[in-house]
Amino acid sequence: MISVILALLVGVAFGVVLQKGQLGRYDVIVGVFRFADLTVLKVLVTGVGVAMLGLQSLRSLGVIATVPLPATHLAAQALGGVMFGVGMALAGFCPGTVAIGAGEGRLDNVVAGSLGITTGALVFGALYRRIVPRLAALGDLGQLDFARLLDASPWLVVALYWECALLLFYILERRRARSLQSA
Amino acid sequence: MSVWTRRAWSPYAAGAALGVVATISMAAFHKPLSGSGAWMQIGGYLGRAVAPDNLFFDRVVGRGFTYEIALLVGMFLGALASALASGSFAVRMVPDIGWRGSVLERWLVVFFGTALIELAAGIAGGCTASLAISGGGAMAPGAFVFMAGMFAGGIPVAWWVSR
Numbered sequence: 001m002i003s004v005i006l007a008l009l010v011g012v013a014f015g016v017v018l019q020k021g022q023l024g025r026y027d028v029i030v031g032v033f034r035f036a037d038l039t040v041l042k043v044l045v046t047g048v049g050v051a052m053l054g055l056q057s058l059r060s061l062g063v064i065a066t067v068p069l070p071a072t073h074l075a076a077q078a079l080g081g082v083m084f085g086v087g088m089a090l091a092g093f094c095p096g097t098v099a100i101g102a103g104e105g106r107l108d109n110v111v112a113g114s115l116g117i118t119t120g121a122l123v124f125g126a127l128y129r130r131i132v133p134r135l136a137a138l139g140d141l142g143q144l145d146f147a148r149l150l151d152a153s154p155w156l157v158v159a160l161y162w163e164c165a166l167l168l169f170y171i172l173e174r175r176r177a178r179s180l181q182s183a
Numbered sequence: 184m185s186v187w188t189r190r191a192w193s194p195y196a197a198g199a200a201l202g203v204v205a206t207i208s209m210a211a212f213h214k215p216l217s218g219s220g221a222w223m224q225i226g227g228y229l230g231r232a233v234a235p236d237n238l239f240f241d242r243v244v245g246r247g248f249t250y251e252i253a254l255l256v257g258m259f260l261g262a263l264a265s266a267l268a269s270g271s272f273a274v275r276m277v278p279d280i281g282w283r284g285s286v287l288e289r290w291l292v293v294f295f296g297t298a299l300i301e302l303a304a305g306i307a308g309g310c311t312a313s314l315a316i317s318g319g320g321a322m323a324p325g326a327f328v329f330m331a332g333m334f335a336g337g338i339p340v341a342w343w344v345s346r
Contacts, residue, residue, distance in 0.1 A: 007212065007250050011257015013204045014216055014312075018258070019265040020189070021197030027281030033334070033341030042194035043201060044315065044330070050202020051320025055209060064210050070309060070318040072325035077314070080307025081332020084300055088333065089340035091296030092278065094311045095304055096218025098297065099255055103262025105274040112293035119294070120301025121226025128239035128305075135306060145322035157322055169195070 015100060024100035024109075026092035033089045038172055049165050056158050074139025076132075091116070190269045205317050212250060215317030218258075219304035220251035226301075307332075 021043050022028045031037025058064045088094055093101055093109060095117055101109035147154040186192070192200075208216050223244050230240035245251065266272040273279075277289045284292075304310040307329050309318060315333070318326030 004248060004253055007253035008257040008260075010204060010208050010212070010216075011254040012261035012264075013207075013257075014201075014254060015258035015261025015263075016265045017197055017200045017204055017261075019262040019271075020192040020269075021194060021201070022191045023197075024262060024266075025280070026278035030281060030341050030344070033337040034345060039194045043198040044311075046195050046198025047201035047205065047316050048319035048326075050199050051205040051209070051316060052202075052322060054202060054206030055320055058206070058210050066213075067321045068209055068213050068215055068317070069321045070215070070314055070323045070325055072323055072328070073308065074325070074328055077307045077325045077328040078332045080303045080305075081329040082336035083303035084307060084310070084329070085333035085336025085338075086340050087296045087298075087300035087303060088311075089296075089337040089344065091293045091300065092281075093297075094218060094300060095222050095297075096216075096255075096258060096310065096312045099218070099258040100262040103259050103264075103272075104266040105272050106278070107274065107276050108278070108289055108293050112290040113297050116294040116297030117222045117301045118226050118229065120298035120303075121223045121305070122230055122233075123298065124223070124302045124305030125226060125230045125237055125239040125244075126234070127302075128237075128243070131306065141324065144324075146324060147322060149324055154322065 014096075015103060018097060018100045019103060023097050024093070024104045024106070026101075029092045029094075029097070030089055033085070042169070042172070045165050045168060049162055052158050052161060056154050059154070069143050069145055071143040072139075072141040073136045074141065076135040076138070079135065187265075188268050190271055201316065202320065205312075205320050209317060209320065214250050215309070215313040215321075217251050217254055217310070217313040217317075219301060219310035220245075220313060221249075221255035222301055223305065224249065224252060 018024065022039055023043065028037055028039050032040035055067050059067065091113065093113065098109045098113040098117060146157045150157070205216050208214055224246065227240045227244035230237055234240065276286045282289055307314055314326050314329050
């Protein structure tokens, strides 16, 4: 019972953060693909970076032994990613933010989104045996992270990631300041 | 104006908070944040009714009030409370900004778009929350392959839609 309440609380925090981050909005999600609104990119890059830093700190301090690590299947993740992006640019949300839009009173999310996502799940289930084993075998790197792939310290990976992220944010904010000045 | 009643946070603040929530989920529950997982389960209830011996619906997806379902319910409640607090809540049939077509067109696009998204999440083994953010936080190369694919697929479609 307590674990259910705690899980719900994680969900509530997740929902608040995405709603305040404006990720329930159609124009914000589609805007990132048109380079008109880079909110999604900034939230995504910061979120990944903070999770990386948080998890690696907890591991280094010995608080946790392992991190749930998804396996890397290059073909499946590249193909799935492209299809996912196409759908996201059409609908303007993803499986999680459908709930954010629903919480904002968007009936297109609640009705069409719920029906569409459930249909997608049914189609995937029907195709599961035929496509998953074949695709997973193409470019299967297994369960490894960048530290093992590069044979480097995980902290070096964190540092390199943040160096790229901060450079990206610097370029984005300088560009934004310039466009505000000229407007 | 307090943090709670503000309509929007800076994307960096929202991103940092999202990273903390992902860290808590993965460190305390050993589970990634997820959106697509709960929907696979919901599909599973229907799928077992139609095809009881389907491997995926029978063996792979979870049943009952799992962590993923709790997350999805919590997300809705959190977004509802947050939207009400800032006055962003409004019942609407189509997006108020950026949509130029009819209601029927919007609902059809959403239906096909979201069906494609969930199928894609199944193929990739995760979505924006479980693979991109949580997997990225775990430094999985697949998370970055997925994100690159997401932009490669989304950019041409968004430009085509907004012609």
